[in-house]
Amino acid sequence: MNSGAASNIYAIPDDLPLDSGQVLSGAQIAYETYGDLAADRSNAILICHALTGDQYVASEHPITGKSGWWERMVGPGKPIDTNRHHVICANVIGSCMGSTGPASEAADGTAYAMRFPVITIRDMVRGLVALLDGLGIEKLHAVVGGSMGGMQALSLAANWPSRAKRVLVIASTARHSAQNIAFHEVGRQAIMADPAWADGDYYSTRASPDNGLAVARMAAHITYLSEEGLTEKFGRRLQDRPDGTRGAKSFGFDADFQVESYLRYQGSGFTQRFDANSYLYITRAMDYFDLAEEHGGKLANAFHGTSARFCLVSFDTDWLYPTAESRHIVHALNAAGAKVSFVELSAPNGHDSFLLEHEQLDRVVQGFIE
Amino acid sequence: MSLRPDLAAIAAHVTPGTRVLDIGCGDGALMAELERVSDVDARGMELDAALVERCVARGLSVVQGDANTDLANYPDKAFDYAILSQTLQTATRPDLILDELLRVGEKAFVSFPNFAHWRTRAALMFGGRMPVTRALPVSWFETTNIHHVTIDDFRELARAKGARIECAWYFAHENEIGALAANLRAEFAVFQLSR
Numbered sequence: 001m002n003s004g005a006a007s008n009i010y011a012i013p014d015d016l017p018l019d020s021g022q023v024l025s026g027a028q029i030a031y032e033t034y035g036d037l038a039a040d041r042s043n044a045i046l047i048c049h050a051l052t053g054d055q056y057v058a059s060e061h062p063i064t065g066k067s068g069w070w071e072r073m074v075g076p077g078k079p080i081d082t083n084r085h086h087v088i089c090a091n092v093i094g095s096c097m098g099s100t101g102p103a104s105e106a107a108d109g110t111a112y113a114m115r116f117p118v119i120t121i122r123d124m125v126r127g128l129v130a131l132l133d134g135l136g137i138e139k140l141h142a143v144v145g146g147s148m149g150g151m152q153a154l155s156l157a158a159n160w161p162s163r164a165k166r167v168l169v170i171a172s173t174a175r176h177s178a179q180n181i182a183f184h185e186v187g188r189q190a191i192m193a194d195p196a197w198a199d200g201d202y203y204s205t206r207a208s209p210d211n212g213l214a215v216a217r218m219a220a221h222i223t224y225l226s227e228e229g230l231t232e233k234f235g236r237r238l239q240d241r242p243d244g245t246r247g248a249k250s251f252g253f254d255a256d257f258q259v260e261s262y263l264r265y266q267g268s269g270f271t272q273r274f275d276a277n278s279y280l281y282i283t284r285a286m287d288y289f290d291l292a293e294e295h296g297g298k299l300a301n302a303f304h305g306t307s308a309r310f311c312l313v314s315f316d317t318d319w320l321y322p323t324a325e326s327r328h329i330v331h332a333l334n335a336a337g338a339k340v341s342f343v344e345l346s347a348p349n350g351h352d353s354f355l356l357e358h359e360q361l362d363r364v365v366q367g368f369i370e
Numbered sequence: 371m372s373l374r375p376d377l378a379a380i381a382a383h384v385t386p387g388t389r390v391l392d393i394g395c396g397d398g399a400l401m402a403e404l405e406r407v408s409d410v411d412a413r414g415m416e417l418d419a420a421l422v423e424r425c426v427a428r429g430l431s432v433v434q435g436d437a438n439t440d441l442a443n444y445p446d447k448a449f450d451y452a453i454l455s456q457t458l459q460t461a462t463r464p465d466l467i468l469d470e471l472l473r474v475g476e477k478a479f480v481s482f483p484n485f486a487h488w489r490t491r492a493a494l495m496f497g498g499r500m501p502v503t504r505a506l507p508v509s510w511f512e513t514t515n516i517h518h519v520t521i522d523d524f525r526e527l528a529r530a531k532g533a534r535i536e537c538a539w540y541f542a543h544e545n546e547i548g549a550l551a552a553n554l555r556a557e558f559a560v561f562q563l564s565r
Contacts, residue, residue: 311426330433331443339413339431343422360423367427 006062007032007055007091007098012130016093019288022117026107029131030098031055031090034074035082037137044137045080045369046128046164047089048145048152051220051282052274054097057089058082063273072357079366085141090131092124092152094282096275099127103203103275113277114200121148121289125155129163142166142369146354147321148282151289154329157310158291158302168368170313170361171354173325174299174332175290180320183223184283187216191276200277213276214267221266226317226350234259292332299332310340311368313354313361320351341368373403375546376455376481379539379560383479384408388450391415391474393437393467394457398425405430413449415440438462441470448474455481455560458524459515468531472565477536481560486520486553487542505557521553528563537562 150172194212347353395414414432425432452475493501540556
């Protein structure tokens with residue numbers, strides 16, 4: 001955890017004012033870039049990552065050794081073509097892969113832990129805009145994001161309308177629903193119920209709330225998949241037992257079912273690369289997200305006068321941010337007179353579909369970005 | 371690529387530099403032509419996801435949506451033209467769609483196959499079966515045309531809605547024909563309306 005500082009680091013020179021009224025001083029942003037920036041700086045694409053994502057969109061993750069989280073979309077000759085575009089992906093503030101977050105050192109030389117200010121999606125974007133300023137990029141060719149990344153793309157378009165020509169929002173929403181908040185609260189309570197959480201002050205101890213974080217990840221992971229996808233992948237199939245017995249129930253509480261084993265694996269794998277307090281802060285930021293609320297209660301106001309082109313994509317089996325949420329955004333953009341495209345794609349894998357192989361998605365992304 | 375004759379008639383009469391909403395825009399052929407030739411700010415709506423994807427892939431602004439319900443989200447007079455080509459006869463309530471067209475657009479173009487064309491009449495009269503013709507090529511049980519309409523019916527609907535017919539074009543064999551006995555002779559019609 002938190003050793004992934006191999007990225008470029010940008011130290012934000014000014015204090016970052018936050019929605020809470022607090023100020024974050026001395027913040028830094030860890031980021032990766034791919035492809036060359038054109039001389040006129042017109043070919044930059046900012047990719048915003050999701051809740052547990054990071055800046056390694058198209059390069060190997062330094063902790064897990066796995067390939068980039070969207071490598072099938074971003075790279076030379078890919079739909080977001082790094083032969084033509086300069087792709088920037090930055091770790092959001094509050095996270096734990098090199099950007100300032102609760103695990104970072106505060107002014108007193110110890111980790112912030114729960115002294116880290118509560119941040120919002122707009123605060124994350126403030127950090128990203130500061131990075132763009134630092135890189136001298138006045139106007140992005142496009143800002144692109146799926147899930148929480150889509151929230152950031154929308155927030156950038158609404159609050160810094162001159163900074164992006166194109167806004168691509170995939171499997172996302174303009175507000176967190178009661179159900180979204182409820183699932184996040186389950187995750188947070190799992191972390192906080194872990195004795196090793198220690199009110200967030202676990203950085204100086206040998207323990208960390210891995211059990212709680214793993215349970216949080218397991219609960220969240222279910223929301224990323226569809227019932228159909230889970231049924232197809234696991235059904236009611238049983239695990240092979242340690243003694244070699246195949247397909248027998250243990251009449252105990254081992255991971256009998258393959259789906260149990262899968263979730264446990266996902267949960268424990270996650271704790272290797274993610275900080276529990278970051279999970280608390282970022283889920284809180286997502287729960288607070290309501291773009292209409294920031295703009296007088298009317299979502300169309302958020303996009304008033306925008307000259308950016310928008311494209312929204314949803315997936316028919318995504319029950320975390322269902323198509324209705326994308327339509328809600330599209331209607332607001334229509335009301336605001338914005339140029340907008342929208343398509344609901346068919347895919348079996350629920351919310352996670354945006355990260356998986358999908359030829360139609362590739363064509364839409366490529367067509368919109370060009 | 372040459373446009374379908376009804377679309378070509380519409381394209382020829384859209385003032386350059388205007389804002390257009392193409393409802394049921396299909397693969398975006400008309401929108402692409404308008405943007406290319408007339409510097410028109412074109413937006414589209416299409417029900418079929420595969421067609422929307424093709425539109426977006428060619429750089430057009432098209433929203434997947436249902437003309438029966440989703441026009442309500444556009445402000446009054448948001449467009450100079452609202453276009454409904456070959457879609458009226460598939461609508462749940464063509465009369466309500468026409469209202470919406472005239473609300474969101476200063477002017478509207480509507481094109482549809484004419485059910486009173488003599489071939490259709492003859493097929494029904496002498497064959498005693500629902501017509502399958504060049505203009506109406508699909509059998510009654512699988513056609514998406516759920517509200518068959520004639521040119522005279524449409525004129526009457528426009529009158530009832532208080533819409534002014536500014537212009538009309540009629541087609542047979544892919545060619546434009548005169549207005550004389552159009553309700554009998556035309557396979558397709560295009561109307562330009564305002565209110």
